[in-house]
Amino acid sequence: MRSPATPLGDRSPVDGVRRSGDIWDVSRSSASSGSSAGGFSSSSSSRNPVRIAARAITSCFGSHDGGLPPSADDSEEFKPPSLTPSVSTQGSSHGSLQGSRPRGMGIYSNGNNPSRSEPGGIRLSIAEIMKATKNFSPSLKIGQGGSGTVYRARLDDGTVVAVKRAKKNTHNSHLNAEFQNEIQTLACIEHLNLVRLHGYLEHQDERIVIVEYVSNGTLREHLDCQRGQILDLATRLDIAIDVAHAITYLHVYSDNPIIHRDIKSSNILLTDNLRAKVADFGFARLFVMDSDVTHISTQVKGTAGYLDPEYLRTYQLTEKSDVYSFGVLLVELVSGRRPIEPRRELTERLTPKWAMKRFTEGNGIQTLDPNLKPSLATSFAVEKILELALLCLAPTKTSRPSMRRCAEILWMVRKDYREFLSSHPLSRHKN
Structure with a gap:
């Protein structure tokens, strides 16, 4: 594992606890016809x-x-500090995900804060998710995209999270691949400037990812x-x-x-x-x-x-x-x-x-x-x-x-x- 860089400047790390409305907007295209590089001119020499x-x-x-x-x-340069050992953690309920996470201090990690659960450590049943989202109530809907819908949810302990419910389409292998890809990636990263995985669930035709809710x-x-x-x-x-x-x-x-x-x-x-x-x-x-x-x-x-x-x-x-x-x-x-x-x-x-x-x-x-x-x-x-x-x-x-x-x-x-x-x-x- 490589060491992370130390934080620079004077901004204090502040963790968000809520989530936005259109995060899961996935209006993606496989083609773009005009966005490429341009040029630059200044008062410097023409040999610049x-x-x-x-x-x-x-x-x-x-x-x-x-x-x-x-x-x-x-x-102002990056100066990587030493790291604490990596930790392997299993994903949340009904999953079999395992990932190794860097546990460096500073901006690239939350450090050893005991008040925060391990990423991917929240385990919920489908009944608990249904309760937290009020049966996926439209009033709690905060985002809609090509791969699913996102809801704001409050867990029994008061934690506010975002619940992404993947589209139910057993014939679309790409949607299932995106779901698997997302949880596998989120499970092996931890950084102040990346959304945090709380857990995931696969139950019959339901595929759900639970992440932090950014405000x-x-x-x-x-x-x-x-x-x-x-x-x-x-x-x-x-x-x-x-x-x-x-x-x-x-x-x-x-x-x-x-x-x-x-x-x-x-x-x-x-x-x-x-x-x-x-x-x-x-x-x-x-x-x-x-x-x-x-x-x-x-x-x-x-x-x-x-x-x-x-x-x-x-x-x-x-x-x-x-x-x-x-x-x-x-x-x-x-x-x-x-x-x-x-x-x-x-x-x-x-x-x-x-x-x-x-x-x-x-x-x-x-x-x-x-x-x-x-x-x-x-x-x-x-x-x-x-x-x-x-x-x-x-x-x-x-x-x-x-x-x-x-x-x-x-x-x-x-x-x-x-x-x-x-x-x-x-x-x-x-x-």
Whole structure:
């Protein structure tokens, strides 16, 4: 097992205890025709590799060979601590799942908190689930997706959980595979920024997953202004870092690398303290360690607008496919727009392509969410975030940074952004 990284920055870990409404939204597509990499232009020399990349922008988004900026502060780098031994735990009632979980301290685990049950440790009968959901009452329904329905439930001990009831379709092997895949993946991961498995149940034709209920809806709902207060840029940057930590854990610090395959804003849940948790592991793939294997050949699954174009073309899934989706997410955080905006004029329908073109032309600030006020500090942060998005959106996996590197860069952006606000108080605006 590999050691996790230590927490960075000064945010306090806060666990969510509720769940959002559309977490299980699975409106996925196996095809995407236009989301690929773009370019970047700045005041730097014309020999800047990222600027060279910008020149390659065409209707197909040209590739680039740009590198990443070096880390500027050792205190902001990841420094893995020691780990306590792994623990093997069996899944909940009527299941036969076993998984080994990393038990590191800090942001990558809950540590040794005796008040929390072991992940997957809640055992419930079908009668208890029916009672907790009031026979799957429509009044407790909080989400509907292609693979099932999610209900809010309160257990006898007062714990509030989300109960995902898979669709009853014995002829659909894909739905059953997603159910098995989700519980097997959730059972072997534990991280502050990943939803927590409480248990699961298979009873006759019922397939149920019980997970933590995250309180404050999805990131997409917040970007669509459906949750009241608008997320300011600093909070959006914090959310990007939380998500980067979660994916880094999946890729690097789980017992075997896990590729999520469906990183998107509607799968990012927010707690009351606006901490992000990545959810929905129905499409996740476990990457068994083998020095001779660098990819998984598999059927394309994901969501239109977030899909890695190289994965679409070759059917070869790698960790860099999640990096591409993360690049799309960064553009969403800056612009507030969805990856595909069919009602906009033709040149703006594919949000990543539109944003990268603006960035290439030196007008990155024009992509800023209209709900946010521009300022010197905002312009600085937007340029840095879009620069990273460009690298993540490279059309080939070899040109994209690792998720660990993305997290390091975002930490430095946040550090510099805070310092900029401190040294330029007039540039601060309340959004």
